[in-house]
Amino acid sequence: MxxxxxxxxxxxxxxxxxxxxxxxxxxxxxxxxxxxxxxxPQQHPAQAIVEQAAVAMRTDPESSRRDAEQALGILKRQPDADIEIRARLILCDYQSERDTAAAEEQITVIRSLLWQSRRAGLRAGMMDCEGQIAETAGNNDRAREFYESAVSIATEANDREMLAAALFSRGYLLGLQGQYAAGLNDLRRAQGIYDDLKLPQHALTAINGIAILYNRMGDYEQARHMYTQALKAQRDAGLLREQGVTLHNLGRAYENLKQWAAARTSFQGALDISRQLNYPRAEAYALRGLAAVENGLGNPKTALEILQRAQALQKDTPDARLEAQINLARGIALHQLKRLPEAVAALEEALQVFRQAASLSELRATYSELAVTYSEMGNWRAGFGFLDRASETAERQFRNQIDQRFATLKIEFDTLAKEKENALLTRENEANEKALAQERRASNLQFVVIVLTVVLAAVLFALALHQRRTSIRMHTLAMTDELTSVPNRRAVFARLEPVLSQSRVPASVLIIDIDHFKSINDQHGHAEGDSALKLVAAGLRDAVREPSFVGRLGGEEFIAVLPASDTAQACEVAESIRTQIMAIDSLPWLKDRKITVSIGVSTSVPGTDTPGTMLHRADAALYEAKRGGRNCVKVTQNGHASAKGSGKAEPDVGTGSIEYA
Known part of the structure; x- marks a missing residue:
């Protein structure tokens, strides 16, 4: 032109x-x-200290604890619920392997703060730490329940940091229980999320967990290789605590390979670091490893001397699995010294913990040692019985390792295939973008000038319309639980605050938790679990009428708020809810029992209570209902829970470090 x-x-x-x-x-x-x-906005003065404490967890636990406590001191003057919860999660992690009561105290405070939190995923962090407490105490089944809940809550909240932590905890425990393929999948997912979030130190911890899993699968050489690579990266990053953990785990790999000199070097390195960090639990683990080396070399007296030091340190930790491993090593040493009754006593103590943990490799070793010891004592019947159990456990372990190895290889293959597919899609998208760019540049300028005015007017109109629709939709989404269509926790708290602050008569709060909901998800999948949640929510809507209202707190927990209701009235409503839920047709999911709920009731003192205190008491009553057998109603009176009605329900079912092989 x-x-x-x-x-x-x-x-x-x-x-x-x-x-x-x-x-x-x-x-x-x-x-x-x-x-x-x-x-x-100006950063909260405690924020940087909490971030520093999180990093120090992998270098110096004592420094991490001091930083977290310093942050709490600042938060007393300038409160922020989210930052305080993160600081207390760090302290809970620290105390979970040292002082169970102190860790549970942190959980109690966190639970009272959650209603103020802007970050829903922090509830998953609390569940994760509760799982660590249960695992350290040797209650692996209970720990897994907490980890499953943590993964579910973090996924629902789209909190990737908390999801990665929960996946790591669950993956480690699955490996401990012999479910290697599922554990590997969780650990790889955690590593990938940490990589995406630019958290290389956390990703290294996940790699260490993967190496532990290979060690448990019997692939000691692969585990040794991964430990060696992780140790180099940890040294480069200055992660002193993680170096001690990896050196211990490397020593375990050498121990399994019966390479005693290399095992001694690794365990001694772990011992030196744990002493430098004043880390008694890690020191006890390293001493157990050195004692195992002495047993392997035929020096049982030296092993017993080392184990005596390990036992003294272990008494200051709640780690049941560590105690069992020390007893197993003691039993082996006492057997070598022909102190057979003492050996049997130590081995029997270890056996109790390993049975509860369902740790096949440690069970097999304990059964084998008991079989030989009883035989040497002349108790051939007992010896034969334990030999039979050892053989059965070894066969189960071998079959499980083979099956899980195939499943693991499939996961690795699928992961590699998906990575290649993603790479191809990325290249295809890049090519398409280049083609579109060229096409746009080739467009006729005259046509653009003529059309642009009309387009701009349409865009402005569409933007205004879209903004209005988006505002309405976002407000609805922000106040409604997407799955069950009942108000979410934000909406409930928005209505609960004026109920408590403006009313001069008591109001009541019910926390309703579906009993054994996990079994529905496990047996039928999450889609059926979602259907059950919807039916329960519908039942709650039918049972609770305005001005009372219901909502969903998250997971399988619901809440009902009853304005102008005293304890007796609240208990009547709770019993009505409990009965109505039991009337739901549970045959699609539960063949042998009804869907039941446990309910905690709390009634306010007008002019005194806040949403936090109400939920704290109701939550405490709910926990009493769970401990009391489920399918019942409990109410708090003067800070204590008491029964107001009950049904028949199943008992609760509920180890070890999350980082030690």
Whole structure:
């Protein structure tokens, strides 16, 4: 097109050009203003200290504890629920392997803060730490329940950091229980999330967990290789605590390979670091490893001397699995010294813990040692019985390792195939983007000028309409639970606050928890579990009428708020709810029992209670209902829970470190 023609067109269409110029300027000004980053609020003075404490967990646990406590001191003057919960999660992690009561105290405070939290995923962090407490105490089944809940809550909240932590905990425990393929899948997912979040130190911990899993699968050489690589990266990053853990686990791999000199070097390195960090639990683990080396070399007296030091340290920790491993090593040493009754006593103590933990490799070793010891004592019947159990356990372990190895290889193959598929899709998208860019550049400028005015008007209208619809939709989504269509926790708390602050008569709060809900998900899948949740929510809506209201707190927990209701009235409603839920047709999921709920009831003291105190008491009553057999109603009175009605329900079912092989 010639310059003359271009100029003629410009003169002919000058009014449209000026209008377009004005619209473009307005649009550019709007988008330039919108694109400007929002003013960054001043960071809370405790925020950086909490971040520092989180990093120090992998270098110096004592420093991490001091940082977290310093942050709590600042938060007393400038409260922030989210930051305080994170600080207390760090302290809970620290205390879970040292002082169970102190760890549970942190959990209690965290639970009272959750209603104020802006980050729903922090509830998953609390469940994760509760699982660590249960695992350290040797209650692996209970620990897994907590980890499953943590994964579910973090997924629902789309909190990837908390999801990665929960996946790591669950993956480690699955490996401990012999479910290697599922454990590997969880650990690899955790590693991938940490990589995406640019948390390399956490990713290294996940790699260490994967190596532990290979060690448990019997692939000691692969585990040794991964430990060696992780140790180099940890040294480069200055992660002193993680180095001690990895050196211990490397020593376990050498122990399984019966390479005693290399095992001694690794265990001694772990011992030196644990002493440098004043870390008694890690020191006890390292001493147990050194004692195992002495047993392997035929030096039982030296082994017993080392184990005596390990036992003294272990008494200051709640780690049941560590105690069992020490007893197993003691039993082996005493057997070598022909102190057979003492050996049997130590081995029997270890056996109790390993049975509860369902740790096949440690069970097999204990059964074998008991079989030989009883035989040497002349008790051939007992010896034969334990030999039979050892053979059965060894066969189960071998079959499990083979099956899980195939499943693991499939996961690795599927992961590799998916990575290649993603790479191909990425290259295809890049090629498509380049083609589209060329096509856009080739578009006729005249057509753009003619159409742009109409497009801009349409865009402005669509933006206004979209903004209005989005505002309405976002408000609805923000206040409604997507799955069950009942109000979510934010909506419930928004209505509960004025009920408590403006009313001069008591109001009551019910926390309703579906009993054994995990079994529905495990047996029928999450889709059927979601259907059950919807039916329960519908039952609650039928049982609770305005001005009372119900909502969902998360997972299988619901809440009902009863304005102008005393304890007796609240208990009547609770019993009605309990009965109505039992009337739900449970045959699609439960063949031998009804869907039941446990309910905790709390009644306010007018002018005194807050949502936090109400939920804290109701939650305590709920826990009493769970401990009391489920399918019942419990109410708090003067800070204590008491029964107001009950049904018949199944008992609760509920180890070891999350990082030690």
């Amino acid at each position: 010639s310059n003359t023609r271009i100029q003629s067109m410009g003169l002919a269409k000058a009014p449209i050009s000026r209008l377009l110029f004005v619209l473009l300027c307005a649009l550019a000004t709007h988008f330039a203003w919108a694109a400007q980053p929002a003013a960054t």
